Amino acid sequence: MGFWKIMNVVAWGLCGLIAFQLIADVVRVETARIKETKEKER
Amino acid sequence: MEKTDLTHVQEKSKASALHKTLGPLHIWALGVGVVLVGQFMGWNLGIVKGGSLGALIACWVIGILYICLVMVTTEMGSVIPESGGQYAMAKYLLGPLAAFNVGLMLVFEYVMLEAADALVVGEILKTLSPDVHALPYVLLSLLALTWLNYRGTHATLSLNIVLTGIAFFTICVLLFSTRFYSAETSLLRIKEMTNGLPYGWMGILGAFQFGCWFYLGIEGTVLAAEECRSTSRALPVGAVVGLVTLIVGATATWFVCSGLLPAGKLAGSVYPLFDAAMATHMPLVIHLLFIGTVLSCLASANGCIADASRAWYAMARDTLIPDIFAVLHPKYNTPYRAILFLLPIAIAFGFTGLLDQVVTFSILSALLVYLLTGYMMIKFRKMYPMGSIQRGYTAPLHPLPTMLLLVLTTATLAGMYFGYWINIASGCAFYFLASVWFVIHRSRYLDVSSYMATGASMLPRPRGY
Numbered sequence: 001m002g003f004w005k006i007m008n009v010v011a012w013g014l015c016g017l018i019a020f021q022l023i024a025d026v027v028r029v030e031t032a033r034i035k036e037t038k039e040k041e042r
Numbered sequence: 043m044e045k046t047d048l049t050h051v052q053e054k055s056k057a058s059a060l061h062k063t064l065g066p067l068h069i070w071a072l073g074v075g076v077v078l079v080g081q082f083m084g085w086n087l088g089i090v091k092g093g094s095l096g097a098l099i100a101c102w103v104i105g106i107l108y109i110c111l112v113m114v115t116t117e118m119g120s121v122i123p124e125s126g127g128q129y130a131m132a133k134y135l136l137g138p139l140a141a142f143n144v145g146l147m148l149v150f151e152y153v154m155l156e157a158a159d160a161l162v163v164g165e166i167l168k169t170l171s172p173d174v175h176a177l178p179y180v181l182l183s184l185l186a187l188t189w190l191n192y193r194g195t196h197a198t199l200s201l202n203i204v205l206t207g208i209a210f211f212t213i214c215v216l217l218f219s220t221r222f223y224s225a226e227t228s229l230l231r232i233k234e235m236t237n238g239l240p241y242g243w244m245g246i247l248g249a250f251q252f253g254c255w256f257y258l259g260i261e262g263t264v265l266a267a268e269e270c271r272s273t274s275r276a277l278p279v280g281a282v283v284g285l286v287t288l289i290v291g292a293t294a295t296w297f298v299c300s301g302l303l304p305a306g307k308l309a310g311s312v313y314p315l316f317d318a319a320m321a322t323h324m325p326l327v328i329h330l331l332f333i334g335t336v337l338s339c340l341a342s343a344n345g346c347i348a349d350a351s352r353a354w355y356a357m358a359r360d361t362l363i364p365d366i367f368a369v370l371h372p373k374y375n376t377p378y379r380a381i382l383f384l385l386p387i388a389i390a391f392g393f394t395g396l397l398d399q400v401v402t403f404s405i406l407s408a409l410l411v412y413l414l415t416g417y418m419m420i421k422f423r424k425m426y427p428m429g430s431i432q433r434g435y436t437a438p439l440h441p442l443p444t445m446l447l448l449v450l451t452t453a454t455l456a457g458m459y460f461g462y463w464i465n466i467a468s469g470c471a472f473y474f475l476a477s478v479w480f481v482i483h484r485s486r487y488l489d490v491s492s493y494m495a496t497g498a499s500m501l502p503r504p505r506g507y
Contacts, residue, residue, distance in 0.1 A: 004173035011178035018185040022192060026382065029372060 069280025075202040076259035076345035089309035092249030094236035100253030107450040110443035119264035120434025127264035152350035154404035157391035159343040205341035212334030230301025237305035274434025425504035
């Protein structure tokens with residue numbers, strides 16, 4: 001396997017890592033926001 | 043409005059305000075970083091329309107347009123220190139419908155530019171090896187820059203300072219590698235390589251729109267007005283130094299490329315500066331220009347993400363679009379929903395592969411904003427004459443800059459009509475349909491009290507209102 005073919009796989013991996021981190025953070029923030037809103041409503 | 047209501051809205055506004063962390067250097071980086079990519083590709087299409095000399099004249103005439111634009115926007119931006127730039131100005135000076143259109147135009151100007159940057163990054167990397175797949179690198183660039191923007195403006199624009207500085211440095215290296223200062227050893231052969239004005243004055247008019255590539259987006263500096271430590275200092279200094287940087291860079295770029303490449307080859311080049319570097323046959327210069335081209339694309343996309351998301355956030359905060367986008371991240375204090383919402387749109391347009399169409403729509407959106415900006419300046423000086431309000435910066439010789447701005451923008455649109463009239467028609471149809479949607483549907487949800495609250499607390503009642 002050539003250097004650039006390995007780099008292509010590494011680039012895809014990094015894409016997945018960043019996308020996962022972004023999605024995880026958004027889920028965390030939105031969950032906290034929903035909880036806070038429900039507590040305020042009570 | 044009741045006093046208590048106003049206080050409540052002001053407190054709410056203060057609580058959701060963006061962090062004030064930016065200085066003149068960040069404003070310079072935001073302005074130049076978005077625009078510098080225009081020196082590395084695209085501007086040379088003006089040679090097809092107007093010849094070598096036509097492209098140079100277009101570069102300088104459009105430089106005058108942007109000097110006027112920066113003067114006008116900086117004066118208004120230093121008085122209205124609110125996120126959104128020309129959008130915020132339209133909000134207070136023209137009303138909700140015009141503000142909605144200006145906001146939408148700004149968002150599309152920057153999102154399209156971001157898509158074009160992504161396209162170019164993919165194309166450049168493909169030249170490294172036939173094994174390189176453009177897709178993962180394009181996605182990685184956009185995701186990494188989005189991640190940086192998501193985590194904070196200060197880190198994002200600090201990165202832009204580095205990227206922009208390196209990209210500008212590579213242009214300087216290319217310039218000095220040609221030994222232009224020595225008549226005997228200079229590599230530049232301007233007389234032999236250029237083709238003058240093959241299509242006369244009409245060619246210059248046609249080249250105007252590509253002259254915009256050198257400067258398109260510099261007006262984005264006012265979008266970060268709300269995040270400046272001292273708006274009245276950072277905005278004028280950052281914007282004016284940025285514009286001077288671009289004019290010097292644009293002239294050097296034309297000089298080097300026109301002296302190293304024949305006009306026919308330069309007109310059809312995808313990467314004119316990189317091709318010019320190849321013509322020097324110096325490996326170090328060639329490698330540096332490759333890096334410079336990639337970094338300028340990344341810096342441009344980085345600035346575009348920051349600008350587009352702030353305009354989208356500002357529109358949502360004012361209830362012109364659904365307010366789900368008007369939320370700041372609890373930890374990073376960035377408009378994270380707007381940043382993430384615009385990412386797939388940029389990716390989608392980037393993968394149409396239609397670089398000239400994407401960029402023409404970006405330029406058209408920008409030109410329409412410039413027309414409205416000129417009109418806003420006339421209205422602004424009538425509503426707030428000199429002495430009636432404290433200005434961080436005053437545009438000299440008013441109304442000359444405004445008139446020049448309006449005349450040159452109209453001339454550029456006329457030149458664009460010759461080759462891209464379908465783009466003008468479809469762009470205008472899009473904004474017309476969006477306006478119809480706003481008037482019929484969205485205007486019902488407009489919260490007028492919060493819409494004008496910040497301005498009501500900052501600005502005195504204008505004359506005649």
